Amino acid sequence: YYLASKKYRSKYIMRLTSDCPLIDFKIVDKLANTFIKKKIDHLSTDKNFAEGLDCEIMNFKTLTKVYKEAKFSSEKEHVTLYLRNNKNKFKISKLKSKKDNSQIRLTLDEKRDFYLIKKIIKKFPKILKKKYVSSNKVIDFLNKNKSISKINSNIIRNEGLFNSYKNEGIK
Numbered sequence: 001y002y003l004a005s006k007k008y009r010s011k012y013i014m015r016l017t018s019d020c021p022l023i024d025f026k027i028v029d030k031l032a033n034t035f036i037k038k039k040i041d042h043l044s045t046d047k048n049f050a051e052g053l054d055c056e057i058m059n060f061k062t063l064t065k066v067y068k069e070a071k072f073s074s075e076k077e078h079v080t081l082y083l084r085n086n087k088n089k090f091k092i093s094k095l096k097s098k099k100d101n102s103q104i105r106l107t108l109d110e111k112r113d114f115y116l117i118k119k120i121i122k123k124f125p126k127i128l129k130k131k132y133v134s135s136n137k138v139i140d141f142l143n144k145n146k147s148i149s150k151i152n153s154n155i156i157r158n159e160g161l162f163n164s165y166k167n168e169g170i171k
Contacts, residue, residue, distance in 0.1 A: 002067035052106030
């Protein structure tokens with residue numbers, strides 16, 4: 001992130017991951033607008049957003065500090081982990097979700113995630129035509145169809161991060 005941002009002289013860096021194919025651009029826009037208004041170092045979606053709708057933004061100065069000060073491999077791999085582990089060094093905030101949808105996975109890490117996303121696309125085929133379907137519609141569909149939402153519900157959120165911690169002996 002740092003090297004690419006430096007090369008392209010980025011003022012702001014938004015982290016959107018490729019394993020989140022159903023990210024809602026309206027959440028992304030709200031995050032960016034809120035970040036610029038608040039004039040802070042970092043803003044991320046809170047834990048109540050469904051996994052797969054999470055995103056975050058920071059300025060280049062913050063990314064530079066993270067790049068230079070992060071020591072653990074996990075802090076380098078999970079780009080903004082250093083920020084969360086050192087909150088006292090930064091002005092950070094969370095974009096709050098009105099509803100707790102943290103039990104829903106809209107990310108693509110495992111086969112079960114793929115099966116769930118296939119069901120969503122079957123329900124909302126216009127996704128394949130690059131037409132907008134709000135995350136609220138997708139979540140409402142999953143809440144009304146528990147058998148579908150259960151397909152990947154027992155996968156641990158941020159399991160890769162926890163594995164990184166374990167490998168480094170961090171609790």
